[in-house]
Amino acid sequence: MNIFKFELKYNYKKAFGFLITTLIFSVMTILYYFALENDMQMIYDLMKGYPEPFQRAFGSELILNGLLGYYASFPMVFILIIQNIFAIYLSIFIFNKELKEKVTDFLYTKPVKRVNIYFAKLMATLTIIMTTNVILYTIIYTLLRYMDSFDNRVFILFTLSTIIIQIFFVFLGILITSFSRKIKSPITISMTAVMALFAFSTFAEDKLRPLIIFSYFEFKYILNNIRLDTNYLLLSIGLIIIMFGISLIKFMKKDFE
Amino acid sequence: MSKKVIETKNLTKFYGKHRGIEDLTLEVSKGEIFGFIGPNGSGKSTTIRTLLSLIHKTSGEGYLFGKDTSIDKSVLKNVGYVPSEVFYYDDMTVIELLEYSASFYSGNYKKRIQYLAETMELDLKRKINELSFGNKKKVAIVAALLHSPKLLILDEPTTGLDPLMQKKFYNLLKEENEKGMTIFFSSHVLQEVQKICDRVGIIKEGKIVEISSIKTLKEEKYKKFIIEFSKKVNKNLFAIENVSDLKIEDKTHSFIYKGDVNNILSLIKEQTILDITIEEPSLEEIFMHYYGNE
Numbered sequence: 001m002n003i004f005k006f007e008l009k010y011n012y013k014k015a016f017g018f019l020i021t022t023l024i025f026s027v028m029t030i031l032y033y034f035a036l037e038n039d040m041q042m043i044y045d046l047m048k049g050y051p052e053p054f055q056r057a058f059g060s061e062l063i064l065n066g067l068l069g070y071y072a073s074f075p076m077v078f079i080l081i082i083q084n085i086f087a088i089y090l091s092i093f094i095f096n097k098e099l100k101e102k103v104t105d106f107l108y109t110k111p112v113k114r115v116n117i118y119f120a121k122l123m124a125t126l127t128i129i130m131t132t133n134v135i136l137y138t139i140i141y142t143l144l145r146y147m148d149s150f151d152n153r154v155f156i157l158f159t160l161s162t163i164i165i166q167i168f169f170v171f172l173g174i175l176i177t178s179f180s181r182k183i184k185s186p187i188t189i190s191m192t193a194v195m196a197l198f199a200f201s202t203f204a205e206d207k208l209r210p211l212i213i214f215s216y217f218e219f220k221y222i223l224n225n226i227r228l229d230t231n232y233l234l235l236s237i238g239l240i241i242i243m244f245g246i247s248l249i250k251f252m253k254k255d256f257e
Numbered sequence: 258m259s260k261k262v263i264e265t266k267n268l269t270k271f272y273g274k275h276r277g278i279e280d281l282t283l284e285v286s287k288g289e290i291f292g293f294i295g296p297n298g299s300g301k302s303t304t305i306r307t308l309l310s311l312i313h314k315t316s317g318e319g320y321l322f323g324k325d326t327s328i329d330k331s332v333l334k335n336v337g338y339v340p341s342e343v344f345y346y347d348d349m350t351v352i353e354l355l356e357y358s359a360s361f362y363s364g365n366y367k368k369r370i371q372y373l374a375e376t377m378e379l380d381l382k383r384k385i386n387e388l389s390f391g392n393k394k395k396v397a398i399v400a401a402l403l404h405s406p407k408l409l410i411l412d413e414p415t416t417g418l419d420p421l422m423q424k425k426f427y428n429l430l431k432e433e434n435e436k437g438m439t440i441f442f443s444s445h446v447l448q449e450v451q452k453i454c455d456r457v458g459i460i461k462e463g464k465i466v467e468i469s470s471i472k473t474l475k476e477e478k479y480k481k482f483i484i485e486f487s488k489k490v491n492k493n494l495f496a497i498e499n500v501s502d503l504k505i506e507d508k509t510h511s512f513i514y515k516g517d518v519n520n521i522l523s524l525i526k527e528q529t530i531l532d533i534t535i536e537e538p539s540l541e542e543i544f545m546h547y548y549g550n551e
Contacts, residue, residue: 002360010346102344106400109309110361111333255312257272 003107003117007094007124014093015128018086019135022079026140029075033067033147040070053202065223067148072158072219079136080162080214081198086132087166089190091125091173092183095251099182104256118251125170133163153226161217161228164236168213169194171243178250181257210235260287261323262408262439263308268317270307277303278463280317285441290434292450292471293443295460301443302341304460305412309338321408334362337401341413341443343393347386351396354385355403362404373399376429377422391417398426402433409433410441415449427453448537480518481538483511487529494524513538 036043065072098104107117137159144150176189183189201214209215209232216232263285270277278300285291295301306312308319310327319325324332345354352370359366374381377395388396394417401409409430415423430453434440444450450457451471459467486508495503495512497520503512508531514521518535525533 002357006357097346101346102342103346104311105338105340105342106345106358108311109333109336109338110358111330112361113330253313255272256306257312 003112003120004124004127007121008127010097011090011094011124011128014090015132018082019132022082022086022132022136023139025082026075026079026136027143029078030071030140030143030147032074033070036070053199066150067144068150068154068158069223071144072223075140076158076162076219080165081194083133083162083166084169084194085187085190087129088169088173088176088193089186090128091170092177092186092189094121094125095174095177096180096183096186099177099180099256100184108256114252115248118248122170122174125174126167129166129170130163133159133166151226154223157222157226157228158219161219161222164217164233164240165213168236168240168243171240171247174247174251175243178247178254213239261285262287262289262321263291263441264318264320264323265304265308266318268304268307268319269315270303270312271315276300276463277312277315278307278460281460281463281465283458283465283468285439287439288434288437289456290430290440290442290454292454292457293441293460294445294447294450294457296445299460300463301445301460302412303463305338305410305441305443309333309336309410334404335407337404337406337409339394339397339401339409339411339414341416343390343397345385345393345396347384349385350381351379351383351385351388352381354396355381355400358400359403364404366403369403369405370399373402373429376425378425389417391419391422394418395422398429402429405433405436406438408439408441410443412443413445414442415444415446423449477515478517479513479515479538480521481511481513481534481536482521483509483532483534483536484525484530485509485532487531490528495521497524 098107108114141155144155172193173186173190176193177183197212198214200208201212204212204215213236216236217228221229261284263283265281265283268281269279271279281300281304293301293304303312307314308321308326310325310330313327321336322332326332349357351374355370359370370381373379377398379392379395379399383392385393385396394414398414401411415426418426430440430442440453442450442454454471456468456470458465489508490510492505495510499515501513501515503510
């Protein structure tokens, strides 16, 4: 419990900074809808002239589906990128902190099992991620509701898909840390991992879809079917469990030299 | 509880192909102050880190209070540890760090922290990142002692402490030892270990080369001689028992001798001497003597 509390105390400022930044960006881009509302067809036609990867990145056809379509096309794409950079950064930071600051001798000689340290750190990471999500999405939901009416289920599914992707990146961060001796710059690793996967998702062929987490939950599919693709939902859960298992085993066996 | 506070049997740790420690066997009994000496890279820290399960052994056995810490971490409630290099979470104050450290043990340690901080002249309100290396070492000492452990493991604990503080620290150790604390004191400074330890283990290249009481070690009387003669003398002048590491450069002979210095003085009384130095040999030089005798 003390490690959990310590991690919350140590990282809440980072979480607050991320939350404020994401909120400002989200609210501004969402409010921009008022200015673009009557020109969506023109924007769609304009985007048609751009390369396909660009259209896929911003789900150009979604833009014609009202407020939630616009939300999924623009604000959410950026929120998704920022959120996942934060998710992987936070997990790397929390799990790598003692290695980076050479404090392993302090923490890992306390009468606490390594497995408990792992779970305390994991719980702290997930608590921060979920708390920021609750605040962020409550404000976004309230704002969108104020602007227009829409199907709540679609918004919930959009949100759920982003949370699953975030959890994937949390465990990817832990996995990377487990296999590293020390990560000097968590932010570099985080940005590289997220941006590379996102870029890959924009031009990769359909058969490569299982390799790219960003392609698992297409907003167009959610909008049309009001559900998440079950196969990809199971695949993402499976990958999370595998990363959890491998990182835990590696963490238990790690030498702190 | 076992009378053997520390016990290792053929404890071995390899970092890939590189040797850390090999077949290390030693025992430390309850209430003992055990010195663990060896040059840098000899395996002192590896031994400690393996015992504390910071690193995992390759083979052999290592126990604290009869328990393997990689399996049973609860035994670490009775252990305090001062690492050789001290690093902490920089943006905390000293008291925040010590309170965080205390939170891992049951009990209220506020008075104990105050007492130890006063003894070690440590300002509890300062930020960790503002502290000098010596002050960080003091934080480590207080953190290791605050829960009154039954075993204190020290890895080069006096590095960074000024001589006055070192004296206070030794007094503190003696005080705790009198209350029953077992102390495992790792150092590369022989004189430091000789001051407070009952027994010493000498480690070189990952292997124990000697375990003996300080009394025995002192009786062995190692001395380093550097003698400059007025003219070249017989190369075999010092080819006697207990002389090792003999080096001859022109008219200067240097060597390590274990025994009564008068034996050497009687050998050179017929010679004209320009200069003579008789000094405490370094630990490395004593090691040379050990290997020379093997």
